[in-house]
Every structure is written in C-alpha cells, then in structure tokens.
Amino acid sequence: MLIINDLNVSIQDKEIISGLNLEVKAGEVHAIMGPNGTGKSTLAWAIAGNDAYTVTGGSITYRGRDLLALSPEERASEGLFLGFQYPVEIPGVSMTNFIRTAINEQRKYRGLSPIAAPEFLAKMDENKKLVGIDSKLTNRSVNEGFSGGEKKKNEIFQMAMLEPTLAILDETDSGLDIDALKVVANGVNRMRSKENAIIVITHYQRLLEYIVPDFVHVLYKGRIVKSGGKELALELEEKGYAWLKN
Amino acid sequence: MEPILKALTLKEQLAEQFRVHRDIICRNDTPFISQARERSFHRFLEMGFPGDHMERWRNTDLKRALSVDYDLDVEAPASKMDVSGILRCNIPHFNTFLVSLYNGWYLSENGAWITRPDGIVIGSMAMAAKQYPHLVEESFDRIEKTSRNGLEALNNALAQDGIFIYVPDNVNAGQTIQLVSMVDYTRNLFLQNRNLLVVGKNSRLTLVHCDDSLNHQPSFTNTITEVFLGEGAVIDHYKLQNINDKSTVINTTLFHQASNSRLSTHGTVLNGGLIRNDIYVDIDGENCMADIFGLYLVDKDQHVDNQVQVNHFQPNSVSNQLFKGIADDRARAVFNGYIHVHRNAQKTIAYQSNKNILLTDKATVNTKPFLEIYADDVKCSHGATVGQLDEEALFYIRSRGISYDNARLLLMYAFAAEVINKITIEPLRLRMDDLVKKRLRGELSICDQCVLNCSAKENTVSFDIDMSKI
Numbered sequence: 001m002l003i004i005n006d007l008n009v010s011i012q013d014k015e016i017i018s019g020l021n022l023e024v025k026a027g028e029v030h031a032i033m034g035p036n037g038t039g040k041s042t043l044a045w046a047i048a049g050n051d052a053y054t055v056t057g058g059s060i061t062y063r064g065r066d067l068l069a070l071s072p073e074e075r076a077s078e079g080l081f082l083g084f085q086y087p088v089e090i091p092g093v094s095m096t097n098f099i100r101t102a103i104n105e106q107r108k109y110r111g112l113s114p115i116a117a118p119e120f121l122a123k124m125d126e127n128k129k130l131v132g133i134d135s136k137l138t139n140r141s142v143n144e145g146f147s148g149g150e151k152k153k154n155e156i157f158q159m160a161m162l163e164p165t166l167a168i169l170d171e172t173d174s175g176l177d178i179d180a181l182k183v184v185a186n187g188v189n190r191m192r193s194k195e196n197a198i199i200v201i202t203h204y205q206r207l208l209e210y211i212v213p214d215f216v217h218v219l220y221k222g223r224i225v226k227s228g229g230k231e232l233a234l235e236l237e238e239k240g241y242a243w244l245k246n
Numbered sequence: 247m248e249p250i251l252k253a254l255t256l257k258e259q260l261a262e263q264f265r266v267h268r269d270i271i272c273r274n275d276t277p278f279i280s281q282a283r284e285r286s287f288h289r290f291l292e293m294g295f296p297g298d299h300m301e302r303w304r305n306t307d308l309k310r311a312l313s314v315d316y317d318l319d320v321e322a323p324a325s326k327m328d329v330s331g332i333l334r335c336n337i338p339h340f341n342t343f344l345v346s347l348y349n350g351w352y353l354s355e356n357g358a359w360i361t362r363p364d365g366i367v368i369g370s371m372a373m374a375a376k377q378y379p380h381l382v383e384e385s386f387d388r389i390e391k392t393s394r395n396g397l398e399a400l401n402n403a404l405a406q407d408g409i410f411i412y413v414p415d416n417v418n419a420g421q422t423i424q425l426v427s428m429v430d431y432t433r434n435l436f437l438q439n440r441n442l443l444v445v446g447k448n449s450r451l452t453l454v455h456c457d458d459s460l461n462h463q464p465s466f467t468n469t470i471t472e473v474f475l476g477e478g479a480v481i482d483h484y485k486l487q488n489i490n491d492k493s494t495v496i497n498t499t500l501f502h503q504a505s506n507s508r509l510s511t512h513g514t515v516l517n518g519g520l521i522r523n524d525i526y527v528d529i530d531g532e533n534c535m536a537d538i539f540g541l542y543l544v545d546k547d548q549h550v551d552n553q554v555q556v557n558h559f560q561p562n563s564v565s566n567q568l569f570k571g572i573a574d575d576r577a578r579a580v581f582n583g584y585i586h587v588h589r590n591a592q593k594t595i596a597y598q599s600n601k602n603i604l605l606t607d608k609a610t611v612n613t614k615p616f617l618e619i620y621a622d623d624v625k626c627s628h629g630a631t632v633g634q635l636d637e638e639a640l641f642y643i644r645s646r647g648i649s650y651d652n653a654r655l656l657l658m659y660a661f662a663a664e665v666i667n668k669i670t671i672e673p674l675r676l677r678m679d680d681l682v683k684k685r686l687r688g689e690l691s692i693c694d695q696c697v698l699n700c701s702a703k704e705n706t707v708s709f710d711i712d713m714s715k716i
C-alpha cells in the first residue's frame with residue numbers, strides 16, 4: 001500500500017530524514033518509535049504533504065501512485081489520514097461544518113454526490129459515541145478550547161468520520177488518561193481490516209498493548225535503525241534507545 | 247506636484263459653482279441655513295481638502311480621488327422617476343420601508359414626505375427644512391461650528407438633500423427603514439448628502455443604509471449623517487458599502503446618545519475605490535451602550551479607512567468597538583479607534599479590537615488605538631492584530647481533503663463571521679453572509695445591490711463548501 005524508498009526530507013536546508021525505507025502492506029499495523037527529535041513527525045508531515053518539509057530525494061508510492069505528486073487534499077481524498085501530534089485550533093469553523101465539508105470534498109474528488117444530511121448525522125452520532133465526545137464539543141469551533149485529551153480524541157473522531165485507507169497517528173496516545181487511551185485504541189482497532197493499514201507513532205509500549213502492531217520500527221537520526229515484531233517495543237521499554245545508537 | 251494643483255483646481259471649480267448656483271442651492275433654506283452655508287463655504291476655502299498635514303488623514307490620501315474632473319448636480323431631477331424598478335428588496339422575509347437617495351436626491355414611492363400612522367415622519371431633508379426648520383437649522387449650526395475638516399464644512403455648504411427621520415417618543419418603528427444611496431450618473435458626480443435622524447425617548451428604530459454604484463463612472467460622495475438617540479432610545483444601524491473601484495465615499499456619522507440609550511452600528515465594506523468612514527459616538531448620558539462593529543474586505547488598489555471616536559462624557563456607560571478586515575492585492579486598510587473618557591465619566595467600560603489579515607505582502611494595514619482617559623475608575627482595553635492566514639490551520643484543513651482555495655475561503659469566512667454574526671436581523675444576516683462569501687470568492691459585482699438587486703435575478707450563493715449550520 002505504501003512504499004517509501006530512500007527518502008530524504010529537509011526543513012530549512014537541514015536534513016531530518018536521510019535515506020529512509022519503509023513498506024506498509026494492506027492489513028498491517030506498524031508502530032514507529034524513537035527518541036525525541038529524530039524525525040518521526042517529519043516523516044508523517046512528508047507523507048501528508050506539508051510543503052514546509054521538502055522532500056529532497058527518494059520516493060513515496062501509495063497504492064501504486066506517486067504520492068509526492070499529489071497535493072495534501074488529494075492525498076487525503078485518496079484515503080490518507082494524519083492524526084496530528086498537535087491538532088490545530090480553527091476559531092470560527094464549527095466542527096460539524098468542518099467534517100461535513102471534508103467528507104463532501106473527498107466525495108467530490110471521488111465523483112460522488114454530497115452526503116445526505118440524515119446519513120451524515122447518523123454517522124456523527126455513532127462516532128461521537130465511539131470516541132466518547134459529546135455535542136458540546138462538536139458544536140464548538142474545531143479544537144478551540146479543547147483540552148489536550150479532547151483534541152486527541154477529536155483526531156480519532158475525524159478519522160472515524162473520514163474512513164481512511166491509511167492512517168498515520170502521530171502520538172495520538174500522548175497526554176491521554178487510561179480510559180481515553182482505550183477509547184483511542186478502540187477507534188483504531190475498529191478501522192483495522194484487510195484493506196486498511198495504520199502507522200502509529202508512539203513513545204509508549206502501553207498503547208501497543210491495546211493496538212497490537214505487526215511491526216515495530218525504531219527511527220533514529222532520520223532513518224530506521226531497527227525493525228522487529230511487537231516484542232521489540234517491550235525490549236525498548238526495558239533498555240531504552242542507547243543500545244541502538246551504535 | 248500635479249495632483250495638488252488639480253486639487254486646487256477642484257476647489258476653485260467648487261467656488262465657481264457655489265457662486266453661480268447659490269440661489270438654487272439655497273432654494274429650500276431658511277435664511278439661517280443660507281447664512282450657515284455661506285460661512286461654511288468660506289471655512290472650506292480656508293481649510294481646503296483634508297490631507298496628510300492632518301493627523302487623522304495621514305494614512306488616507308485623497309489626491310487621486312480629487313484629481314478627477316467632477317460635476318455638481320444642483321438641480322433635483324425634474325420628472326418623477328419611477329424607482330420601483332430599481333428599488334426592489336429581495337431579501338426573503340425582510341420587509342422594509344424603502345427610500346433612496348438617487349444621485350443624492352431623495353426618492354420614495356411614498357413621496358417626499360410622509361407621516362405614518364405611528365407618528366414616524368420620513369422624508370427628504372429639503373422638505374424637513376420647511377417642516378422642521380429648527381431641527382435642520384440646529385444641524386447646520388452644529389456642523390458649521392464643529393467642522394473638523396474641509397469636507398465637513400463643504401457638506402454644510404453644499405448639501406441640498408438627504409433623508410430625514412423623526413420618531414416621536416415611545417414609538418417602536420417595527421418595520422426596518424432601508425435607505426439606498428445610489429450613484430447612477432452619466433458624468434463624474436461630486437455629491438454631498440445630509441441625513442438627520444431623531445429618535446425620541448424610549449423609541450426604537452432599525453435602519454439599513456447602503457451605498458451603491460449603478461455604473462462604473464467615478465464619483466465622489468461626501469455624506470454627513472447625524473443621529474440622535476433620546477433617553478432610552480434603541481437604534482440598530484447597518485451600513486453596507488458596495489461602490490465601484492473608481493468611486494470615493496467619505497461618510498461621516500455622528501451619533502449622540504442620551505441616558506439609557508442603546509446604539510448598535512454595524513458597517514460592512516464590500517467594495518470601493520476609496521471609502522472613509524468617520525464614526526463619532528458622543529455618549530452624553532448614563533447607562534448607555536454603544537456597539538460599533540465593522541468588517542472590510544478590500545483588494546486591488548482599494549483603500550478603506552475607518553475612524554471611530556467614542557466620547558464618554560458621562561459615567562456608567564459601555565462602548566465596544568470591533569473591526570475586522572481582509573486586504574488582498576495592493577489594497578490598503580486603515581483603522582484608528584479613539585476612546586476618550588472624560589473626567590466625569592467614571593465606571594466607563596470601553597473596549598476596542600481591530601484584527602486584520604493581509605493576503606499579500608503588497609497589501610497594507612495601518613491600525614492604531616488612541617486612548618485618552620481622564621477618569622480613574624474605568625475599564626478600557628484595546629488590541630490590534632495584523633497577520634496572514636494561519637499556515638498551520640490551512641494545512642490542517644487541507645489534510646482533511648478540503649482544497650487549498652476552499653481552505654483559504656473557510657479561514658477568511660471564519661474570520662469575517664465574528665462580525666457578520668453581530669447582525670441581529672436574521673434575513674439580513676443571511677443575505678450579508680451570502681454577499682461576503684461571494685465577495686471572498688471574487689464573484690461580487692456592484693450589480694449585487696447591497697441588499698437589493700438591480701438585475702432582479704438574484705440567487706443565494708451556493709458554496710462549493712457549505713458553511714451553513716446543521
């Protein structure tokens with residue numbers, strides 16, 4: 001589904017990702033771990049198409065297409081979703097409008113007519129229950145005045161509404177209480193299927209007890225220095241990253 | 247140097263016109279008013295047009311607007327014009343009492359003067375000079391004495407018509423009065439309008455006032471509107487400006503508030519070559535409220551300047567200024583908000599906020615608060631921001647599948663909505679909402695008459711993105 005080949009990404013002429021390779025197949029869940037500042041979010045931004053992050057080399061192929069040739073909105077409409085590490089507040093844009101607009105723009109891209117209001121509302125209700133947020137939040141402006149945890153839940157809520165094929169969740173578990181963590185994990189697990197794939201970026205092995213990954217990768221200084229199964233996460237929890245640095 | 251010479255020429259031309267047409271200009275006057283005109287004209291000749299030698303005109307340059315050759319139109323149109331074709335309000339569920347200033351001349355299906363069953367008088371200023379001479383004389387006397395610049399003096403000298411509204415005490419003018427000032431002249435028109443609104447004790451008035459162009463001819467409109475709120479009076483005042491790129495509007499509005507009165511004035515600039523709004527609010531009573539809101543959307547080489555001065559003369563009143571604007575291309579926006587709290591005005595609460603978005607690096611904003619506070623027990627705040635569209639928010643929106651153009655639109659609209667949402671008349675708010683969306687999409691033409699529509703086939707705007715609430 002996603003093939004990243006020898007990827008280089010720079011921010012303001014500083015190379016952050018250097019020669020990264022990663023392949024994610026449909027049905028898989030990958031976890032990316034690694035110390036602070038090693039480029040995990042940078043990788044996520046580059047996949048989502050934030051042009052502040054310049055791809056200086058390599059390729060990203062998504063479902064057989066050159067992802068780098070697409071705009072961020074096209075990538076989203078092709079089924080890519082990024083759960084932001086720091087979700088952005090958008091004063092004046094109501095949650096409901098935002099999501100409905102996003103759904104309809106994606107549908108337009110796919111040649112579908114706008115979603116019918118009853119269907120949309122039913123979907124809203126279902127997913128609000130799923131992630132445990134109420135209408136008080138969805139009636140507000142996007143993320144405005146949301147607590148840290150509410151913002152993260154809102155990312156999962158949006159993911160559930162947009163039904164992506166590939167979701168990248170950048171530290172969606174950070175700052176969540178244990179119940180919220182289960183809610184997030186539940187949201188992610190519901191998305192798991194043979195057709196979909198998920199990349200979770202996390203610092204905590206704890207999340208991976210709820211979202212059991214097929215692969216765990218360690219990102220260090222802009223490249224993947226070690227890959228393994230879910231037991232690698234346990235090993236990292238125990239030993240830290242120092243042993244990988246050489 | 248050339249524009250200055252031209253400006254002088256215009257001044258000389260006006261002097262010539264005043265001399266030649268004095269009898270026509272003074273036709274409806276009382277002797278008092280004629281004399282006030284005379285003195286004001288000399289005042290204008292002394293002061294000249296405002297320029298950057300004046301603090302309040304430092305950021306607005308009239309040279310280009312004054313370098314155009316203009317005509318005065320001193321004679322009211324002879325034939326009775328049929329305005330019904332031009333004036334058709336098309337806001338659903340919005341029933342207004344419609345009057346117009348057509349090239350500066352009062353025009354109404356109800357004739358030049360009407361006293362409604364509820365006692366409200368609506369008519370032309372020319373008629374008011376006969377019917378309510380003392381009110382009109384007082385107005386000319388005031389402006390003569392307080393003229394802060396040559397244009398105010400010029401208005402006092404040349405203004406022959408405008409709207410006059412008198413609401414007696416204890417009357418609720420249920421129906422909104424809608425005034426459309428439209429310029430539709432074959433040559434370049436230089437016009438002065440003078441409006442006077444007097445709202446009695448515990449009375450209530452809603453007025454929607456639109457400035458429009460019906461063609462692409464340059465024009466220069468210099469208007470003074472005086473508004474009096476009696477004790478306990480409530481006024482909802484809306485101003486909508488959508489004039490062509492070659493036209494200039496200098497719009498001076500003076501509000502006078504007596505105790506317990508509530509003023510809300512809400513202005514939207516949708517289009518215009520040069521628009522200058524001078525809004526004065528004199529709070530000369532206790533327990534008053536004054537909301538002064540403004541939204542301006544400018545692009546190309548347009549220039550908009552909002553000057554607000556709130557004078558708190560008495561204790562225990564609240565004023566609140568909120569102005570927001572978006573400037574695109576090479577457009578320039580100016581905002582100066584003055585709050586003057588006099589010594590006696592204890593327990594005043596006065597807020598001011600001005601927020602701007604610049605869409606290009608050629609667009610400019612000049613914003614400055616001026617606070618003069620002579621009372622010690624007051625609460626005042628002010629804030630001004632100038633920024634770009636939030637890049638992070640743009641990316642966030644796009645990452646959900648919303649196109650770049652629509653993401654920008656969504657952010658601009660969200661920014662503007664804070665001001666639009668202050669409109670309390672639902673059908674008007676929805677209509678304004680439409681117009682602003684259209685404007686932001688670059689689809690607004692001057693034919694979209696403010697809240698009217700000359701071309702008759704008006705549809706609501708359907709956005710690619712639907713921003714309505716569900």
Ligand SMILES: Nc1ncnc2c1ncn2[C@@H]1O[C@H](COP(=O)(O)OP(=O)(O)OP(=O)(O)O)[C@@H](O)[C@H]1O
Pocket residue numbers: 011012016034035036037038039040041042043052085
């Ligand atoms: N916009 C930016 N401008 C300058 N430097 C940046 C920018 N974004 C990221 N960086 C730098 O790039 C490096 C990688 O950052 P990135 O956010 O990808 O790390 P991360 O692995 O996600 O870290 P964390 O675990 O703390 O979230 C860091 O050194 C960071 O300071």
Ligand SMILES: [Mg+2]
Pocket residue numbers: 040041042085170171
């Ligand atoms: Mg990160």
